[in-house]
Amino acid sequence: KGNVLTEIQMSTKGMEDLQRIKEKYGEEYAKRVTMEEVGVGMFQNPKYNKGKPYWIWFKPLRHDPHKIPEKELEIYRTYAKKLDEIERKIKERKEKGEDTFDLELELKLAKDKLKTGRFRMAEIYINSLENKLK
Structure with a gap:
């Protein structure tokens, strides 16, 4: 039925x-x-x-159905660009034969924090990676 x-x-x-x-x-x-x-x-x-x-x-949503503020989107875009550049630099070092395991791990953590909107933590990882790649 x-x-x-x-x-x-x-x-x-x-x-x-x-x-x-x-x-x-x-x-x-x-x-x-x-x-x-x-x-x-x-x-x-x-x-x-x-x-x-x-x-x-229906039971409450587990996500926010409202638009993400433009300020947060701009922060996300800025950090995403930085992470892309960092990833490119790590790839170059890896191709040269350098050990990049720690850098790759920290990059993954930074990307995960960025995806979840934890911008302060992502910023800390990004700054650390940028200092290590100088």
């Missing part, structure tokens, strides 16, 4: 979606669906709640 008749509508501002909701369920539901928070959805199944739509809140 399936839930063939179940309809789910998450928060939307799409005009086609809003018009369809307004025609099917009324203007009250069309207005409400635009104001719901992230993670709240309107469910409708004719066998439940006398066919009227009802709202379900």
Whole structure:
């Protein structure tokens, strides 16, 4: 047995979606669906709640659904460029036959910290690598 008749509508501002909701369920539901928070959805199944739509809140997101501030993106880009340059220098040393294991390990740690947004830790590793590569 399936839930063939179940309809789910998450928060939307799409005009086609809003018009369809307004025609099917009324203007009250069309207005409400635009104001719901992230993670709240309107469910409708004719066998439940006398066919009227009802709202379900899914468990909270484990990530931030909002845009990353431009300042943080600029820091990320700056550090990413530095890490690319450091990686190039390490590769050159490795091709010359030098032991680069410690440098590669520290580079990996710096990249991991950058990926998780821990800019201060990434900066510490980057500064350390730049000093070692002088």
